[in-house]
Structure formats: C-alpha cells, structure tokens
Amino acid sequence: MKKSFTLTYEQIRQKQLRQSHALIIVGIVLLAIAVFGFSVFASGLRDKLYTRQLLISLTQSSYSTAIHTDDGGANVAGEDARAYLLNTVETAASKRVALLKNKLGVSDDAQAQPADDDSANAQIAQWNAQLAFVTEHIRTVMDDAANERIREEISEANAEAAAARDKYNAAAAESRSAGNKVTKAKGKLSRGVMAQEEYDELVKAQSEADALKNAAYEEQSAALERLSDAYMEALDYMPALTALQKLCLSLSSVAWWIALCVLGLEAVVIGVLVIKKAKYKPSSLLMDVLIYDFFIVLGTAMLLPLLYVAVGSVSSTGLAQLRFGRFDLSAYRMIALSKRTLRTLGNSFVITIAGTLFNITITAITAYGLSKKDLPGRKWMMRLVVIFMLFHAGLIPDYMLVANTLHLTNTYWAIWLPVLISSSNLIIMKNFFQQLPESIEESARIDGCNEMQSFLHIVLPMSMASIATFSLFYAVGHWNNYQRAMIYLSDDKKYPITVLLRQIVILSQGSLADDVQAEVQVWAPTSSVKYATIMVGTIPIICVYPFLQKHFTKGVLMGSVKG
Amino acid sequence: MSDKAAVVRQNTPNPRSVEVGAYAALLVSASAFLTGLAGMCAGGFLKQLNAWALNNKVSVWLLLFVLGAACTAISAYVVRTNAKEPAKLRHIARFKYIYFMLIPGALYYLIFKFLPVLNLKIVFQVYSPTLQQKESVTWQSPLLMNFTSFFSNAWFWKLLRNTLILALLNITFYFPFPIIMALLLNEIKHMPFKRISQSVLYLPHFVSWTVLGSLMIMLLGPEPTGLVNSMLKNAGSDTIPFMMSEAWFRPLYILELIWKESGWGTIIYLAALSGVDEQLYEAAVIDGAGRFKQLLHITLPSILPTIITLLILRMGSFLDSGFDQIYLMLNSSNREVATVFDTYVYDMGLAGVLTSPVGTTNYSYSATIGVFRSVVSLVLVMGSNAIAKAAGEDGVY
Numbered sequence: 001m002k003k004s005f006t007l008t009y010e011q012i013r014q015k016q017l018r019q020s021h022a023l024i025i026v027g028i029v030l031l032a033i034a035v036f037g038f039s040v041f042a043s044g045l046r047d048k049l050y051t052r053q054l055l056i057s058l059t060q061s062s063y064s065t066a067i068h069t070d071d072g073g074a075n076v077a078g079e080d081a082r083a084y085l086l087n088t089v090e091t092a093a094s095k096r097v098a099l100l101k102n103k104l105g106v107s108d109d110a111q112a113q114p115a116d117d118d119s120a121n122a123q124i125a126q127w128n129a130q131l132a133f134v135t136e137h138i139r140t141v142m143d144d145a146a147n148e149r150i151r152e153e154i155s156e157a158n159a160e161a162a163a164a165r166d167k168y169n170a171a172a173a174e175s176r177s178a179g180n181k182v183t184k185a186k187g188k189l190s191r192g193v194m195a196q197e198e199y200d201e202l203v204k205a206q207s208e209a210d211a212l213k214n215a216a217y218e219e220q221s222a223a224l225e226r227l228s229d230a231y232m233e234a235l236d237y238m239p240a241l242t243a244l245q246k247l248c249l250s251l252s253s254v255a256w257w258i259a260l261c262v263l264g265l266e267a268v269v270i271g272v273l274v275i276k277k278a279k280y281k282p283s284s285l286l287m288d289v290l291i292y293d294f295f296i297v298l299g300t301a302m303l304l305p306l307l308y309v310a311v312g313s314v315s316s317t318g319l320a321q322l323r324f325g326r327f328d329l330s331a332y333r334m335i336a337l338s339k340r341t342l343r344t345l346g347n348s349f350v351i352t353i354a355g356t357l358f359n360i361t362i363t364a365i366t367a368y369g370l371s372k373k374d375l376p377g378r379k380w381m382m383r384l385v386v387i388f389m390l391f392h393a394g395l396i397p398d399y400m401l402v403a404n405t406l407h408l409t410n411t412y413w414a415i416w417l418p419v420l421i422s423s424s425n426l427i428i429m430k431n432f433f434q435q436l437p438e439s440i441e442e443s444a445r446i447d448g449c450n451e452m453q454s455f456l457h458i459v460l461p462m463s464m465a466s467i468a469t470f471s472l473f474y475a476v477g478h479w480n481n482y483q484r485a486m487i488y489l490s491d492d493k494k495y496p497i498t499v500l501l502r503q504i505v506i507l508s509q510g511s512l513a514d515d516v517q518a519e520v521q522v523w524a525p526t527s528s529v530k531y532a533t534i535m536v537g538t539i540p541i542i543c544v545y546p547f548l549q550k551h552f553t554k555g556v557l558m559g560s561v562k563g
Numbered sequence: 564m565s566d567k568a569a570v571v572r573q574n575t576p577n578p579r580s581v582e583v584g585a586y587a588a589l590l591v592s593a594s595a596f597l598t599g600l601a602g603m604c605a606g607g608f609l610k611q612l613n614a615w616a617l618n619n620k621v622s623v624w625l626l627l628f629v630l631g632a633a634c635t636a637i638s639a640y641v642v643r644t645n646a647k648e649p650a651k652l653r654h655i656a657r658f659k660y661i662y663f664m665l666i667p668g669a670l671y672y673l674i675f676k677f678l679p680v681l682n683l684k685i686v687f688q689v690y691s692p693t694l695q696q697k698e699s700v701t702w703q704s705p706l707l708m709n710f711t712s713f714f715s716n717a718w719f720w721k722l723l724r725n726t727l728i729l730a731l732l733n734i735t736f737y738f739p740f741p742i743i744m745a746l747l748l749n750e751i752k753h754m755p756f757k758r759i760s761q762s763v764l765y766l767p768h769f770v771s772w773t774v775l776g777s778l779m780i781m782l783l784g785p786e787p788t789g790l791v792n793s794m795l796k797n798a799g800s801d802t803i804p805f806m807m808s809e810a811w812f813r814p815l816y817i818l819e820l821i822w823k824e825s826g827w828g829t830i831i832y833l834a835a836l837s838g839v840d841e842q843l844y845e846a847a848v849i850d851g852a853g854r855f856k857q858l859l860h861i862t863l864p865s866i867l868p869t870i871i872t873l874l875i876l877r878m879g880s881f882l883d884s885g886f887d888q889i890y891l892m893l894n895s896s897n898r899e900v901a902t903v904f905d906t907y908v909y910d911m912g913l914a915g916v917l918t919s920p921v922g923t924t925n926y927s928y929s930a931t932i933g934v935f936r937s938v939v940s941l942v943l944v945m946g947s948n949a950i951a952k953a954a955g956e957d958g959v960y
Contacts, residue, residue, distance in 0.1 A: 284854050291747050292756065298744075299763040302822060305778050306766070308790065312781075366668030369661045376655045381665070388672060390879050391941050393679035394933025395905075396912045396926050400682045401675070420671045424876075451660040480771030482887050487913060498773040502891065505777035527788060530781070534774050542769045549762070 019282040020274035027267030034260035157226045164223035168216040175209035182206045259297075266293070306538075313531035331532035341500065345536060348496040351485075352478040352541075355416045359474040360467060363421050363429060368455050370426070371433035382427075389423035395487075402488060414488035415481070422477075425470050432466045433459065468551035472544060479541040497537040505530045585645060589638035596631025625681075629673070686710070686931040709931040718907065722932075726903045730881045732813060737820045738877060741828030742870060746862060748829060749836045750854070764826025775823055776891035779815065780806060807896040819888060835869040836862065871951050879944040882936045904936045 185202045188194040266289050274282045313332070316325035335341045370381060392398075398418060408414040436459060444454040460467070482498040489495055644652045687706050713719055744764070751757040770778075783805035786792045792802040805811045843861050852860065886905040893901050902910075912929025 287750065287854055288752075291750050294747060295751070295756075295760045295764075299760055302763055302767050302826065305782060305822075306770070309778065309781070362667050362671065365664045369665040369668070372658065372661055374654075375658050375661055376651075381669075384672065388676040390944050391680075391937055393676075393683055394930060394937060395908050396685075396930040396933055397679035397682035398675075399913060400685070400926070401679050405678070406674075417671075418675050420675065421668060426668075451658075452664065455664070476769055480769075480773070482771065482773050483890075498771055501771075501773045501777060505773075505780065527781070530777065534777055538770055538774055542766065545762075545765070545769060 013278060016274055016282055020271040022271075023267045023274075023282060023286070024271035027264040027269075027271065030260055030264030030267060032264075034257045034264060037260070038257040157223070160226065161220070161223040164216070164220040168213070168220045171209070171213040171216040175206065175213040178202070178206035178209040263293070309531045309534050313528055313535050315528060317528075328528070331528035332536075334529055335532055335536055341497075341533065341536065343493065344495050344497045344500040345540075347494060348479060348498070348537075349540070351412055351415055351481075351496055352475050354412070355419075355478040356471050356475045358416050358420060359422075359478075360471050363426055363470060363474075364460070364467060365455070366421060367426050367429035368433050368459060370430045372451075373434065385423050385426060389427075399487060409488050410490050410494065412494070415478075415484050418484070419477070422474070425473060429466055429470060432463060436462060465551035468548045472548045475544055476541055501533060501537050504533055585638055585641040589635065589642060592631050592634030592638055594631075595627055596635050598627060598631070626674075626678075683930060683934060685927045686934055688927055690927045709927050710935070713928065713931055713935070718902075721899065722902060722904055722907055725900055726882050726884055728813065729816060729884045729903060732817050733820065733884075734874075734877065736817050737825065738874070740821055740825040742832055742866070744825060745829040745832035745836060745866075746858060748833060749862065750858070761826075761829075764829065766826070767823045768827035770823065772823075772885075772887035772891055775819055775888075779819065779892070783815070804896070806892070807894065809897050809900045812892065812897045812901050816888070816892065819892075820885075831873065832866055832869060835866040839865045875944060875947045875951060878947045879940050881943050882940050904932060908932050908936075 182199075182202050185194055185199050189196070189199045267286075270280075270282060270285050270289060274280045274285065311324070314327055314329060316328035316330075369375070370378060370385075372378065402414050402418060403409045406413075406417075408417070440458055440462075441454050444458050445451075449457070480498065481496070482502065485496050485499050489499075641652065644655075686709050748757060748760065751760070767775075781788065782790045784792070785804065785807070786802050789805075791805070795802050803811070805815065839862065843865075844857055847857050847861055882904055884903040884905055886909065889901060889903055890906050890909070893906060908929045911925050911932070
C-alpha cells in the first residue's frame, strides 16, 4: 500500500470506506430508479396494448353493426369524422353495456338480486370507465397534429361512404317506388283494368331497380369497409401517454433498465468488497468494472449483427417476423449446388492468395532495400514514396492507364498490379526492418553473404511476424475489394464474391444459378439464402485471422511505432 | 574496424571496371532513349502508315523514352563520379544488390503512380474514350474550361458540402473512438478478457463493405424484411425509412464506420502504448497519482505523437469518403446528401462505360474533379503538417 505524503493509512482507509458507502447508496438509488422506471414502462406498455385491443374490438363490433343492420348508423354524410368515430364507439360501448345489463337482468329488477346487482354495477362502472378512457384516447389521437394524414384519409373515406350511401338511398327509393307501382298494378290487374304485358313490364322494372339497389348496397358496404380501414389505421396510433411514460418509453427497450440494474448491483458489490477487504481501492475498482462493462456492451454490439446473420442462415424461416422455425441447412445446400456462388468464391480465393503473394514479395524486398540507412539516394526515394502516398492522380487516369495503355481490363492483373505496394505498409515494414539488429547482417556479410542472400536466409526468417501481419492486411484488402472488381472486370465468370453479394443482397437481383434453367433441387427462403451467402463470403477471411493472430501484435507493434 | 574496411574494399569492384561498365551502360541506355524518341516521332509522323505506333502503343515508346532518359542520367552520373570521387562510387556500388532488389518497386511506382499523373493532361482536353482517333483530341479553350465549368456547376457546392460534412463528422466522432478504446483496453489487466475483447473488436474489419451494406439492409431496411422496422411495426410505432432517407444517411455512415473500423484502428495506438516506459507509472504512483491521473498525464501524452501523425494522414484523405461504403449506401432517395467526390467522379467518368443508368463518360470532366480533390488533400496534409511542426510536434515527413 503506497502512502501519500499527507494522509496516514487510517485516514486513507476512512476515505475509502466513505467512498464505498457512497457507492452503495448510489447503487441502491440506481436499482430503485431501474425498478421504478421499468414498472412505469411496463404499465405504459400494458395500457397501450390494452387500449389498442379494446379499441379494435369495439370498433369492429360497431362497424359490423353499422354495415350489416343498415340502420342508418353509418349515414354520416357531412359529419365530422371524429364525431362519427366517437359516436360509433360510444354506441357500440353503450350497446355492450345494455347487453350486459340485459344479460344480468339488473336494469329492470335491481332490487330482486342485490348481490348480482353490485357485481353487475361494478361491471357497468368498469365498462363506463373503459368507455371514458377510449373516448379520451380517440380524442387525443384525432387531435394530434401528426394525424393530419389519417384524418384526411378518414374524411375522404367518409365522403366516399356518404356518396355511396346517397346512391344507395336513391336506388332504394327507386326500388320502393317501383314496388309501389307493382302493388298498384297488381290491384289494377286483378280488376282487369290493366293489360298483362304492362304489368310484366312493371315487374321487370322493379327487379331491375332491386338489382341496382343491391349493387349500390354492395358498393356502400365496400366504402364502409374502406372507412373502417382508415379508422383502424387511426387506432394503430400510440395512445396518449403521460410525460413520464413517454420518457420511460423513449429510453424504452428493457435493455436500458437491465443495464441500470446491473450498474446499481455493481456499485453495491464494489462498495461491499471495499468494506470487507482493505486491499481494494474503490476508485480503481470502479474504473475496472466500468471498463469491463464498456467492452462487454461494445463487443456485444459488434457481434450481434453477425450473430443475427449466422442464426438467420440456418433458420428454416429466414428469421421472418423474428421466428426461428427449425434448424435447417438447405440454404447452404443451395449454395453448394449453385455453380455461380462456388465460382465467385473460387475467384475470390485466386485473387486473394495470388494477390497477397505478389504484394508481400514486392513490398518486403522494397522495404528491405529502403531500410538500409546509408543507401545513397534513400532520402529521395522515401520522399517520392511519401509524395505518391499523399497524391494520387485519381480514378480516371488510373483507369486510362490500366485499360487503354496496359490493356489489362478483364484480367486479374488489373486487380493485382495497381495495388501492388501500399505505401503506408511499405513505410511501416521499412521501419520494422530498420529495428532489426544490424550486427547479425554484418557478420553474415563478413561470412561472404551478399544482401540478397542475407535477406533470404537471415532477415526473412527473423521477420515472419511482420510478414504474417502484412499478408493479413493485404489479404483482407483483396478479399473485400469491390471497386476494382466492378470497374475492371466485365466477364461474369471472373467476378469475385463481393460482386455477387451486391447483386444478390443489395440489388436483390441476379440468382445463384447460372441460368434460369439450372435445376435447383433444394429450396430455402430468400432471406436465408442471403444470410448464407453473406456467411460464405465472410467466413473464409475471418478464418485467416486466428492463424496469424499470434504474430499479429508483434508484427504491427514493432514497425508502426514512429521512430 | 580495419577488418571491416578491408572486406568492403574486397567486395567492391575497382574504378577501372566501373568505368568500362558505365560507358557501356551509357551507350545502351542512350540508344534506348533515342529509340524511344524515334519511336515517338515515328508514331507522330507516320500516323497514316503505322497504325500500331499510332494507337495506344505511344505509351510504350514513352516508357522506353523515360527509362532511357533515366538510365542515361544514371550512367552519366556514374561516369562523372568515377572520374571525380571514386570512393563515393565504391560506396554506391556496395549496394548493387539492394538497387537490384529495388527495381520492381521502382517500376511499380513509375508505372502505376507516375504514369497516371501524365494522363492528367486530359483535364485540359476534350477527351472521351469514345473518340478512338488520337488526332481528334483537342485542347480545351480556354485551357481551364473543365475547371471553370465544374466550379460553376450546381453539383460542385453540393459535393463540397456533402464531402466536408462527412469528413468533419468523421474527424469528430469516428477519429477519437479508437483512441478511447485503446486507452481503455490498455487499462485491462485480465489478459484473457483483453485478448477476447480485442479479437471481437477486430472482427468487423474482416467484413467487407458489401457485406456490411447487405447487413444494413437486412437490419434497417423496409418493413417486411428489415429487422428493426418489423419490430417497430410490431410495437405499433411508425416505421423509419433508414436506408431511404436523407436525414439518416450521415448518422448511419458514421455508425457503420465506427462498427467496422474502430476496433481495427486501436492496433496502432496499442502499439504505441506498448512502448510506454513502465518506470513512468511507478514514479507517478509514488507521487500519489491515481489511475485516472496516470491515464491523463502519462498514457495520453505518450501516444500523442501517434495521434498527431494519424490526424495529419487523415487530413490527406479528408476529401476521401470511402467509395465502397458510400456507393453501396447510395440510392435515389439519398442522392442529394450522399453523393461525394468519389462517387461523382465514378458516375461522371466510368459509369457510362460500365453501363450504369446515371453515368456518362466524360473522362476529362471527371478527371478534373479528381485533380481538384487530390490537390485539396495535398494542401491539407502539408498545411496540417506545417501546423504540427510549428506547434513543436514531429510532422509526418
């Protein structure tokens, strides 16, 4: 235990104990906030779901009454949409209340069954409360300025429904008058005043009018359905929440509350640990714990998307609606049967392996040459390297060189050569070679080695870490490269996997098969296939990392420190 | 010491043979130079007769000419130095194998870095790949026509604005992230946890932009397939058109960048951190510094040079927004905010050749934009380097 100049050990301990008490209190407060927030959040959620359910059932019943009883309830021409909605819901609710009263038989002979009466009254009171709640909710929803669109939609649908209603009324009147005429004509016919033909004509007119009326009725029903859809959309809106509920919801998803809980627990645990054992320092412990938390959260965030894809690729539903279905490898089987995927994958391997070999060879020998400190002209060469690292001519001049001058388009040379040496890697590798002890090479030279031999037999074996690291850098670049492949390759047979990925996943066009006729024996959901393609396009390069990992730290570390 | 000198002397050729060799080299390279010159002239004069020299092969002659000129210069230098200070030549000759090893690298820089610079002449021309005949290439009049028409184009300001905003966001939000992560990683004493965290953080770097673009569509795309929007819909909220909106483009750009590259970016800082002298910490502890104070007064200052170096280099790619990433995020709804120099150059210059719906094949115009960008980047690097040096820090060069 290091002591500070002014404080004695006891004083330090006292201070630490005070800090740990504070930590425990903070932890408890955090826990309390988390529990409180979560309960408010949950109740908000419950209210929301409950209201929605209730509203939907209420409106559905009211619409079905309105549409199918043809009692004029839906005749709302010119009425304000909100008033109509309130009206229908109220009607429906009061109808249900009345229904309930009837069922229990309480409204008429309340004295007869006092016990039931109480429960029924409670029921009615509950219904009334719900009604008030729903009414209030609808009012807020409809008043909300954001619902302008929905309101417009509703009033449009309303107008439509009203027009349909008018049409239906007219048709009904027509059909009624036709019916009257027929009734009159029947009397006349029986009295022999009217001819049979004339009567037949009237009957025909009546049936025509009836048909029109029926058609108008259908039309009206359809218009009312549309209206009901518009209302349903209004109901999909969030109900009015209190400010606190809104806050809790906006911090929403349970994860926040869990995180707060965990933090509170951690604070309490640290406090207790410090009180129990003198060797822990609260500030240091707190820092450690927070750092661990940070990396756990960050690591999870980094992994989650990849995990989602990995799980999705073996799910029989492709994780549609977040349902897993069952474990299913048919997406991978589909890929294994698809010549196109295998070919692009093979191309990617060729591009990556050969390209990396070229890169690392040329970069290593160039870096070795430039690492000779007393090489005449070295300063100028380094200056040129830096200049070309900072100034690129640009895409078009590069393309003109590769395509028009060197005629390399549609060959892999166009992919390999323009990036043969990465200037920054070259500089780091040069620094690495410079740090190697000179005496070894010196003795080799005395033994009669020239620089090429000593590079091959001494320097290279000593710098495998650096070689491995930069191979990894180059390999990742080649495997993931999209731009050069897109620009320089035009033959479908030469495309690497990145181009296929873009076609299949981003543009959702192109297929795994070479041609439409290709027989596909396995079927898997499109999204599973996309996930599986992503996995196949990513896993090979990820697999390289563990093999190079042990060299990795050393390799970069030694060259990249500026010196 | 004298042994070493003797060995050196033994391994180096005597001045006489150097002289002979140098004259021979001078002869050969001068003839290469002359052949190149002649070839170029023949290509120029005998256009009608010699279609082979006429077409694209002019550059072959050019290459021969340049190489010949370089070799002639070197040989002349050798001859002159041999006469004046043979010792210096012996010193150079000691490195003959090294120079030999440098040839591929030099060729790479000559062909793939220097020759494109020569191609930049098209920014002063009316050049289009559809013009097959070289003689139909005409110079712009006025010569800077491409530049003026670009600067007066409405797209210029949009591109500049989009690129600058992305660059600023990049520097403010993305750039500090790896530094913070590296500092925190450095504080972890539990090695297995540290190793696992590092591996997990490095993982996204291995995911290509194409895959990341696909992932984004699956997670944030429209409702039936996009995960987040399906969840929103299920919760009864409005769906958010993440990929199709102008407002979401920039946050997503930065988030993608942080997700993919921030872990990888820690490597270089961790490297710098591993070189910090442990004694400094011990001294600080004795002086009563807590861990936070150690972080602030020892760790941070010791990686400051690395931070500055990377910041200066970042200035060099200030106008470079990452073609792959942006191109894969571009769609008709966010074109106004997402088009940057990289994608615009591609759309104006190459996309037409490669049959993209919006593209044209205006090489000259497109190359002009590229030049503008490169020059601005260069100025930014040199400026920030000068500032860093004036502030007493080491610059990049």
